[in-house]
Amino acid sequence: MTTDHLDTPLRAGCREWAALGVLVLVVTLLAVDATVLYLAVPALTADISPTATQLLWIGDIYSFVLAGLLITMGNLADRIGRKRLLLMGSAAFGVASLISAFAPNPETLIAARVLLGVAGATLMPSTLSIVRAMFADPKQRTTAIAFWSMGATAGAALGPLVGGVLLENFWWGSVFLINLPIMAVVLIAGPVLIPESRGRATTPIDLLSSLLSIVAIVPLVYSVKHWVGSGWDWTIPVCALLGLVAGWLFLRRQQQLTDPLLDISLFRLPAFSGAVAANGLAIFAFVGLLFFFSQYLQLVRQYGPLQAGLAELPTTLASMAVIAFVAVLTARLGAGRAIGLGLAVAAIGLAGIGLTTSQTTYWGLGIALVVIGLGIGVAMTLSTDAVVSAVPKERAGAASAIAETAYELGVALGIAVLGSVHLAIYRSHLDLPAGTGAADAAAAEQSLAVTVDTVTDAAVVEHARSAFADAVQTTSLLAAGLLVVSALVAWRVIPSPRDVKVNAYDPH
Numbered sequence: 001m002t003t004d005h006l007d008t009p010l011r012a013g014c015r016e017w018a019a020l021g022v023l024v025l026v027v028t029l030l031a032v033d034a035t036v037l038y039l040a041v042p043a044l045t046a047d048i049s050p051t052a053t054q055l056l057w058i059g060d061i062y063s064f065v066l067a068g069l070l071i072t073m074g075n076l077a078d079r080i081g082r083k084r085l086l087l088m089g090s091a092a093f094g095v096a097s098l099i100s101a102f103a104p105n106p107e108t109l110i111a112a113r114v115l116l117g118v119a120g121a122t123l124m125p126s127t128l129s130i131v132r133a134m135f136a137d138p139k140q141r142t143t144a145i146a147f148w149s150m151g152a153t154a155g156a157a158l159g160p161l162v163g164g165v166l167l168e169n170f171w172w173g174s175v176f177l178i179n180l181p182i183m184a185v186v187l188i189a190g191p192v193l194i195p196e197s198r199g200r201a202t203t204p205i206d207l208l209s210s211l212l213s214i215v216a217i218v219p220l221v222y223s224v225k226h227w228v229g230s231g232w233d234w235t236i237p238v239c240a241l242l243g244l245v246a247g248w249l250f251l252r253r254q255q256q257l258t259d260p261l262l263d264i265s266l267f268r269l270p271a272f273s274g275a276v277a278a279n280g281l282a283i284f285a286f287v288g289l290l291f292f293f294s295q296y297l298q299l300v301r302q303y304g305p306l307q308a309g310l311a312e313l314p315t316t317l318a319s320m321a322v323i324a325f326v327a328v329l330t331a332r333l334g335a336g337r338a339i340g341l342g343l344a345v346a347a348i349g350l351a352g353i354g355l356t357t358s359q360t361t362y363w364g365l366g367i368a369l370v371v372i373g374l375g376i377g378v379a380m381t382l383s384t385d386a387v388v389s390a391v392p393k394e395r396a397g398a399a400s401a402i403a404e405t406a407y408e409l410g411v412a413l414g415i416a417v418l419g420s421v422h423l424a425i426y427r428s429h430l431d432l433p434a435g436t437g438a439a440d441a442a443a444a445e446q447s448l449a450v451t452v453d454t455v456t457d458a459a460v461v462e463h464a465r466s467a468f469a470d471a472v473q474t475t476s477l478l479a480a481g482l483l484v485v486s487a488l489v490a491w492r493v494i495p496s497p498r499d500v501k502v503n504a505y506d507p508h
Helices: 014-048 052-080 082-101 106-134 138-167 179-193 207-230 235-256 264-268 270-300 305-311 313-324 326-333 335-356 363-389 393-428 438-446 448-454 458-493
Strands: none
Touching (some): 014 106, 014 138, 052 207, 052 393, 082 106, 082 179, 138 305, 138 313, 138 363, 207 235, 235 264, 264 270, 270 363, 326 335, 326 363, 335 363, 363 458, 393 458, 448 458
16 A cells, blocks of 8 residues: 555555554553552662652653653654654663663663653654554544554553553563563564655754754743642742743744744644643543542552552543544544544543442442543544644645644643642541540641551541542542533534545645
């Protein structure tokens, strides 16, 4: 199958579907890599003894670099070839993973995590833009992107499960070594299965635009992560302001360039702008849920890391099931209505979490997780499909980078906003027994994790667990309300043509 300049949609064959399997492996691994490290923090700390500041950088630098470089790397893929950039990034990701696994000190691990972020930024937009280029038939492309989205959502949910299995049997570096066989598969099968594709842009990437995009995104991601991780201080408004100013300068420059890094006219398309927003909000709710729900399972229900990962598995399985019906759903409702329906279903699932946290059995939570997986799976698949389908194939890398940036910002904001809301509600519900010591009260006020680790008074711990469960309930219901509003907007704003065109791009 030829992947460039098709006048009529050609149906993909076995080679394209096999290539898709390789690409799904990549995006699943990247999503796992974003969450698997957190479980390894205790073992890592005991081994290489990072300071508190170094530990923050070890955890955060990957997502900072990844988010900052996505737009630039998406444009680079359009220019030098998406397959070429994917293979280069895979080799770099494998090397960085090996260095990370055997890092003898915190400085080496931080440097390796930087390289992982750079390599990850080359992989994420490349995978999605290659899918766009390989599958010209709209129905096949929707199914292919459903597989791709399944990898992104399943990987985020599987991170704790994979980490739990590895850390119960191996040392902390094993969470990085799992990357090596996947990258080996990509480097062996990729050159054979994946066709090369590129855009028509021949001018060099504007370096000032690239710098401004990094300065716009990285400080914003830092400010929200630092806020939820360490609390409010002067760096948060300064970094947020720096990011906003750089973002404004970036947008101004894009309007002046004949070949911009980010085509602002894309956002005039309701199908594009609405889909980007829906994509970000879906992952905002999903990752925000995982952040405090994983703690709820381990700290309130007292599950081990592996048991908690298994308890969250229904979400992953449900998101996989979306593949069976998402194309039919789109054909019946159209993209906008189907995305709105998916967000509404996810809202019902979040409400279900809120209503069943007080139950002693797991079944109510399990059913709610299935509903969330179905809804998020539909919304993520179709919003991603709408983003990459709204542009011509030669701009697929740039559009994919925008979708990925929305994903990364959704992750950061979901953890920061919903995490902060949850913490505030937890503290407001914390009604400790009379006579609680000052040290125990201070520990309980800080977080449930600190309480469980340091407080020996069983009554204080039980009150803290109850407050945490109440906060999970309220935060889930608030997130459900946000998704209901998002569903209504998606239903009304994103077009819902039954006969989807391959290319809906019109900058004028």
